[in-house]
Amino acid sequence: MPKKTPPSDDYQIRCPRLGHQIYFSYCRQENQGQPCFKTLDCWHTHFDVQAYLQGELTTAEYEQTFGGKVKPKMLSLIELIEQAKKQKT
Numbered sequence: 001m002p003k004k005t006p007p008s009d010d011y012q013i014r015c016p017r018l019g020h021q022i023y024f025s026y027c028r029q030e031n032q033g034q035p036c037f038k039t040l041d042c043w044h045t046h047f048d049v050q051a052y053l054q055g056e057l058t059t060a061e062y063e064q065t066f067g068g069k070v071k072p073k074m075l076s077l078i079e080l081i082e083q084a085k086k087q088k089t
Contacts (some may be wrong), residue, residue, distance in 0.1 A: 003048065007048055011024070012022075015042065015043060016038065016042065034064070035066075037065055
């Protein structure tokens, strides 16, 4: 059974977004005070991160962070390119 509390800051894992070692407390507040959207994926093997965050966040905060579908990277890039084109003209 996984631990129910997050590891201390002396325990780090590799962040797939940043490309280096990171501790849970950073992931917990990385997104303007809210968790990174990848927190569940990255930390689920280290402790019961889902139960922990459901207890720490309001239902609305949890859904806002983890409930939506993430856009595919290609779609995000295309949208950014279109925005840049519109700003240029």
